[in-house]
Amino acid sequence: MSTSKKETYSSFIQYIEENQNRFYYLAYSYVKDPDSALDIVQEAVYKGLKSIDKVKEASYIKTWFYRILVNASMDELRRSSRSIPSDPAYLFQDQGNHSHDEKTPEQAELMDLYQALNRLDPKSKAVITLRYFEDMKLTEVAKILGENVSSIKSRLYRSLAKLKIQLEGDVFHDESEKQQ
Structure with a gap:
């Protein structure tokens, strides 16, 4: 060698x-x-x-x-x-004194985010995960996924818009349940 x-x-x-x-x-x-x-x-x-x-x-x-x-x-x-059911609760094991049924507000928000991410198609999820969770530049994401940077940018913005809609829907759904 x-x-x-x-x-x-x-x-x-x-x-x-x-x-x-x-x-x-x-x-x-x-x-x-x-x-x-x-x-x-x-x-x-x-x-x-x-x-x-x-x-x-x-x-x-x-x-x-x-x-x-x-x-x-x-x-x-x-x-x-x-179809694999989403179970982000696994990520929160042994963090503090909270049981699995009792989540902090931060954990609940994070679970909502993971559930919304799981509703995206795999390529959109990959772009968001690599960009924000792995803190990669768009050029790196493009190389990893074998696409050009403009396609990655488009997919990123479309995916973020979908996430926003999903998360806002979850918030409004949760608020209406609280009022009942």
Whole structure:
């Protein structure tokens, strides 16, 4: 293995070790199952290790690996082809003294957001997740999803508009229930 390949390999291993939790939460956001999310991350790492020699520079590892991870997540959704009920309560385990039935207002809002995200199509969800939850630039999101930046911008703005409508609908629905 040449020096640059060793450096790329070492950079990849370090990147995986430092970001494993982020990868898990991204995969979980797609499949809503802890075991499946772990399987997806494991599969993505395996695919990454198999094809690490295709990475020309270590600086490309982030977008290259996220592309593998997002594709593995979408593949799992297609394979399962079943509707998975949204259960963001898993994300709030063991946080404070609140039981699963008793959520803080912040947790309830976050659950509403996750439920609204789950109603989006997978590509729209990927754009929002990568941009806002993974804090990536639109150019990085475009590289990961294999699309041009203008398409990503359009999908982002359409998706945000859909989320806003869904979240406002949830708020109005919740308020009308409180009044009854």
